[in-house]
Amino acid sequence: MVTDSGAGRRRITEALDLDASSRRWVCNRCGHDLGPAARNYKEGCLVYDRDPREIHVPFDPPTEFGFNPHPDWCRIVEFYCPGCAVMFDVEYLPPGHPITHDIELDLDAVG
Amino acid sequence: MTVMPASQRALLDVAAMGLDERIARFGRPLMRPGPGLDPEVLHREVLEAPTELELAGADSLDPVDLEIFLHKLDSIIDDGRDVCKYLSMAEMLQAGDLGVGIFTAKGDMAGMSTGVILHALLHYGPVKYVLKHYVDDPTVGLADGDIFFFNDPDAGGVHTYDHFLMMPVFAGGELLAWVACGGHQGETGSRSPGGWSPEIGSRYEEGLHITPLRVGTDSRFHTDHLEFLLNSVRTPRQNSLDMKARLAVCVRLRQQLLREVERRGAPFVAAGLRQSIKTSAELARRRISNFNDGVYRSVVFLDTIGIDDGLIRLPVELHKRGDELIIDMAGASPEPGIGPFHLRWHLARAASAAALFPTVFRGLRWSIGLFDPIKLTAPPSIVNAPSRDSGTGSGSHTGRVVVQGLLLAAMRMLHDSPHRTGVAAPFAENLLLIQFGGTGQFGNPIAGGPANGNATGQGARFDLDGEHSAGFFWAMVVDCPGPEEQERKFPYRFDQDVCGLGRYRGGVGLTDCFVIHGTPGLSSNSVGTGSRFTKNYGLFGGYSGAAQPRIVIRGSDAKELMAAGADDLPMSVRELADRRRISGEYVFGHPNSEGETVRDGDVVVLARGCGGGYGDVLERDPEAVRADIADGITSTESATQLYGVVLAPGGCRVDVEATEARRAEIRAERKRLGRPYPDFVADWSQRRPPPEALRHYGEFPVPVQVIDDREYPVEPHSGTGAWHR
Ligand SMILES: [Zn+2]
Numbered sequence: 001m002v003t004d005s006g007a008g009r010r011r012i013t014e015a016l017d018l019d020a021s022s023r024r025w026v027c028n029r030c031g032h033d034l035g036p037a038a039r040n041y042k043e044g045c046l047v048y049d050r051d052p053r054e055i056h057v058p059f060d061p062p063t064e065f066g067f068n069p070h071p072d073w074c075r076i077v078e079f080y081c082p083g084c085a086v087m088f089d090v091e092y093l094p095p096g097h098p099i100t101h102d103i104e105l106d107l108d109a110v111g
Numbered sequence: 112m113t114v115m116p117a118s119q120r121a122l123l124d125v126a127a128m129g130l131d132e133r134i135a136r137f138g139r140p141l142m143r144p145g146p147g148l149d150p151e152v153l154h155r156e157v158l159e160a161p162t163e164l165e166l167a168g169a170d171s172l173d174p175v176d177l178e179i180f181l182h183k184l185d186s187i188i189d190d191g192r193d194v195c196k197y198l199s200m201a202e203m204l205q206a207g208d209l210g211v212g213i214f215t216a217k218g219d220m221a222g223m224s225t226g227v228i229l230h231a232l233l234h235y236g237p238v239k240y241v242l243k244h245y246v247d248d249p250t251v252g253l254a255d256g257d258i259f260f261f262n263d264p265d266a267g268g269v270h271t272y273d274h275f276l277m278m279p280v281f282a283g284g285e286l287l288a289w290v291a292c293g294g295h296q297g298e299t300g301s302r303s304p305g306g307w308s309p310e311i312g313s314r315y316e317e318g319l320h321i322t323p324l325r326v327g328t329d330s331r332f333h334t335d336h337l338e339f340l341l342n343s344v345r346t347p348r349q350n351s352l353d354m355k356a357r358l359a360v361c362v363r364l365r366q367q368l369l370r371e372v373e374r375r376g377a378p379f380v381a382a383g384l385r386q387s388i389k390t391s392a393e394l395a396r397r398r399i400s401n402f403n404d405g406v407y408r409s410v411v412f413l414d415t416i417g418i419d420d421g422l423i424r425l426p427v428e429l430h431k432r433g434d435e436l437i438i439d440m441a442g443a444s445p446e447p448g449i450g451p452f453h454l455r456w457h458l459a460r461a462a463s464a465a466a467l468f469p470t471v472f473r474g475l476r477w478s479i480g481l482f483d484p485i486k487l488t489a490p491p492s493i494v495n496a497p498s499r500d501s502g503t504g505s506g507s508h509t510g511r512v513v514v515q516g517l518l519l520a521a522m523r524m525l526h527d528s529p530h531r532t533g534v535a536a537p538f539a540e541n542l543l544l545i546q547f548g549g550t551g552q553f554g555n556p557i558a559g560g561p562a563n564g565n566a567t568g569q570g571a572r573f574d575l576d577g578e579h580s581a582g583f584f585w586a587m588v589v590d591c592p593g594p595e596e597q598e599r600k601f602p603y604r605f606d607q608d609v610c611g612l613g614r615y616r617g618g619v620g621l622t623d624c625f626v627i628h629g630t631p632g633l634s635s636n637s638v639g640t641g642s643r644f645t646k647n648y649g650l651f652g653g654y655s656g657a658a659q660p661r662i663v664i665r666g667s668d669a670k671e672l673m674a675a676g677a678d679d680l681p682m683s684v685r686e687l688a689d690r691r692r693i694s695g696e697y698v699f700g701h702p703n704s705e706g707e708t709v710r711d712g713d714v715v716v717l718a719r720g721c722g723g724g725y726g727d728v729l730e731r732d733p734e735a736v737r738a739d740i741a742d743g744i745t746s747t748e749s750a751t752q753l754y755g756v757v758l759a760p761g762g763c764r765v766d767v768e769a770t771e772a773r774r775a776e777i778r779a780e781r782k783r784l785g786r787p788y789p790d791f792v793a794d795w796s797q798r799r800p801p802p803e804a805l806r807h808y809g810e811f812p813v814p815v816q817v818i819d820d821r822e823y824p825v826e827p828h829s830g831t832g833a834w835h836r
Contacts (some may be wrong), residue, residue, distance in 0.1 A: 014726045026335070046787065056657050056747065066658070067659075072800060074644040074646050086729075094812075096796060099792065101408060102519075104405055
């Protein structure tokens with residue numbers, strides 16, 4: 001509905017475009033192809049499992065409970081563009097929990 | 112071939128069902144009926160069949176007159192909200208944690224003012240219960256001037272700690288409408304002072320459970336009923352004043368509505384209330400049509416059930432089909448059966464409004480009509496708990512996590528639409544509430560807690576940082592008592608490296624640090640979530656806000672330090688925990704505790720959550736990072752490590768070249784560390800959290816939900832039994 005990426009592309013999230021004609025996910029920043037839009041765009045990303053303490057700085061000295069999530073309970077899964085390394089999404093998940101297929105558009109309706 | 116034994120033939124796997132079957136089976140409260148509790152009234156269609164009065168007025172509705180009337184109606188309701196706030200004594204009511212609503216004669220909410228969106232959205236339950244079960248009962252009946260009290264969450268309250276009054280409005284002897292008012296009272300005679308008992312085993316420890324009870328006639332309380340209610344709580348004076356405040360609001364709403372009847376006639380008013388709901392419904396459907404069809408998913412996690420810690424899975428699948436939204440919560444963790452974190456269907460649905468009304472339905476007039484295009488389905492689980500005995504005192508906490516999940520899903524729908532201005536990371540949700548019980552400074556009994564909990568950090572927006580100490584996830588219009596006034600006198604310092612990072616960062620929440628003074632001891636209990644698993648989610652690559660510890664310093668020397676004029680006391684939680692200038696025994700715990708005593712000189716830290724970030728950290732304007740460092744929000748280490756921003760020596764300006772080099776380095780590192788999806792999943796899927804994290808989770812990773820067809824048939828239970836006949 002809001003086409004601000006030009007060239008028939010729809011800006012589905014901050015850095016993720018849908019090329020409506022080819023029905024493929026495309027990086028909004030560098031144009032890198034991220035695979036068919038019928039599938040999860042995350043399958044076209046580079047993925048990294050980050051220890052939450054690297055982002056959420058623990059107290060010094062560390063305590064059992066602090067500003068950081070517990071690294072055995074909670075991991076940060078990061079999704080990068082293989083072209084320009086922009087981070088499309090992060091998921092906070094228990095280790096081993098399936099990756100979320102967060103956007104599944106009805107491609108016939110979206111047009 | 113195996114033949115399934117007859118006893119098992121009725122078992123059905125929820126995951127194998129289609130969406131429409133799940134809606135048919137689980138799109139309603141699965142809780143059992145009880146005396147005064149009828150799940151059927153809680154899942155009525157949005158708009159009941161019209162009354163004769165509504166039909167009679169339908170033709171007289173000139174659009175301009177109607178618009179003027181609705182404007183008047185909203186002013187009346189807003190006025191009711193303010194009166195409730197100013198007359199009430201309980202801290203949370205003063206903070207605006209309340210709702211005021213006007214309903215059609217049959218109990219459909221035509222207008223509301225909050226506070227907390229939940230409250231006014233749930234009152235249809237008790238109204239419809241009275242209409243269905245009491246009006247024709249000669250021992251109860253219904254008359255002009257009647258006053259009904261209720262607080263039972265299963266009757267249509269939120270948790271027992273929220274207290275409500277409602278009154279019918281008659282015009283010319285005919286039932287015209289209902290008015291209702293109420294909110295978070297706190298003290299309800301539950302196990303711990305002020306409510307919020309995290310360690311309960313069942314609902315019977317959560318204080319009074321009042322289903323709709325006529326506590327007054329002719330607009331006056333019955334003394335015997337009032338004294339019964341007040342005798343059941345620790346703070347009779349406060350509760351008494353707040354009962355009267357609610358009555359004042361109901362009487363005032365009723366008077367003002369009747370003035371409109373004098374001016375416009377009862378048929379016009381009745382039809383106008385009805386039309387306002389129909390208009391909201393129509394506009395809501397038109398709004399939804401603007402979004403891309405599809406399925407939007409998120410999965411969020413609770414890390415406690417109060418009495419015990421453990422992960423609870425709360426998935427949200429938002430289906431957008433034409434002009435309808437379907438919220439499917441299949442795959443949630445099972446009903447734990449102990450602790451207060453159970454959610455009922457009607458509360459889950461009302462909770463969804465806190466996510467949808469201010470974002471998806473931004474700008475539309477709030478009434479029950481906005482629910483017309485929304486369906487919510489949840490199989491028996493912690494979010495549609497069936498057991499009668501389950502405690503629901505912190506069901507609102509579970510509801511809040513549902514709000515987070517729904518927001519995350521809805522934002523994925525909103526971004527590519529004409530309504531992108533509604534795109535934001537959710538408000539901070541990790542909340543820590545502390546209640547104190549004992550004797551106050553005037554010898555009065557106290558049971559309750561500070562309401563500054565409403566001053567949490569806002570999530571970052573698609574084009575702006577989140578505001579600090581901005582408000583409350585339940586309602587973006589709620590007040591927190593006085594942070595701005597306080598800040599005028601005592602400028603705040605912000606905690607460091609706690610807000611969600613991103614292209615735009617989340618806001619920092621308010622922190623209070625209490626020193627217990629002038630009392631030998633207070634009993635305290637606290638309830639909260641988010642200590643091991645933060646739920647202050649960011650959006651589109653933004654990181655979450657920090658996790659939430661509970662910190663107490665026992666036997667501290669804080670008072671001595673202050674008396675000696677120490678000028679180096681900690682100014683933030685991080686400073687307090689890292690530098691330990693105050694001596695004493697430091698306790699860093701998870702948020703839930705019950706029956707602890709805090710004594711003179713103890714320090715209790717009450718930190719609120721910080722909002723999540725939006726977008727990639729490496730895209731944050733380096734100048735904004737420099738400003739964050741100057742404000743103390745971001746450390747120079749985090750700026751370099753995470754934002755990739757390097758300041759020139761002295762810290763007054765950004766070193767542009769060094770920043771570009773550092774960011775290039777981080778991007779290269781991402782490419783080096785990031786693995787192709789199939790490789791990543793191959794390893795990742797072999798991992799699991801430790802066993803103690805999965806005690807209440809159900810099967811990992813996705814709880815299996817198998818139901819007995821005979822227990823949960825497509826047709827729901829038929830109303831209530833004759834409990835006392
Ligand atoms: Zn790219």
